[in-house]
Amino acid sequence: MAVEGNFLIKTNRLRPCPLRLVDVLSVQRIGGHPFVAPMLASVGTPWPKAAVQAWITARQYRGKPGFCAAIVLAERAVIGVAGLGPNSADGPCSCAYFIDPQHWGLGYASEAMGAFLAYFMRKFDLPEVAADHFDDNPASGAVLRKLGFQELGKGSGKSQARLEPAPVTLYRLRLDDLKAVL
Known part of the structure; x- marks a missing residue:
């Protein structure tokens, strides 16, 4: 059950919760x-x-898209962040995540994002969400495809931690295609 300023999501190993x-x-x-x-x-x-x-502060949960959640293990150990962008007039909300490199390869990204998207796509009645990943991060693409995202094509993305724009792969996920990994 979610209330403004709070929500409750649990998986077998994780608890995405308000950042x-x-x-x-x-x-x-x-x-x-x-x-x-x-x-x-x-x-x-x-x-x-x-x-x-x-x-x-800019990404705290306020009961609508445009926030991030902490991805936590038992005892509130933060191992990453999941986010859902604000509604867009020209397309679906976007989603994103990042995981501590110490926890890469353990299925936490798929588990957290599967539960996060299942909960919030239904809560906010989102028929689809968008995502992308830099092409030099194929592991992120594998997570998106595992969750049911379909590749749309290629583009270019910017990062404050990169000197120049870099190639990205663009995806969409329809709620009906979501494969929660719990």
Whole structure:
């Protein structure tokens, strides 16, 4: 059950939950990691604490798309972030995620995003969502395809942690095609 400012999602191993300012050091360490930041649009490396605090504040859950959630293991250990972009007049909401490199390859991204999208696509009556990944991050593409995303084509993306735009692969997910990985 979700209420404004809060929501409850659980998987076998994870709890995507509201992102809070007390998560700043974990989010800074993970998102600002030199392997993670170049895969994100709005994050640099290093990622100053004040910038992370502003980033979290702008992305807190307010009962509508346009927020991020902490991906946590037991005992509130933050291992990543899942996000759902605001509604767009020219297309579906976008989604994104990042996971601590220490936890790569363990299925956490698929598990967290499957539950996150199943919950919020239904809650907000979203028939589809969009996503993309930089082409030098094929593992992210594998996660998206595992969840049921369909490739639409190629594009170009920017990241504050990259010197120049880089190729991306574009995806869409229809709610009917979502494969939650719990």
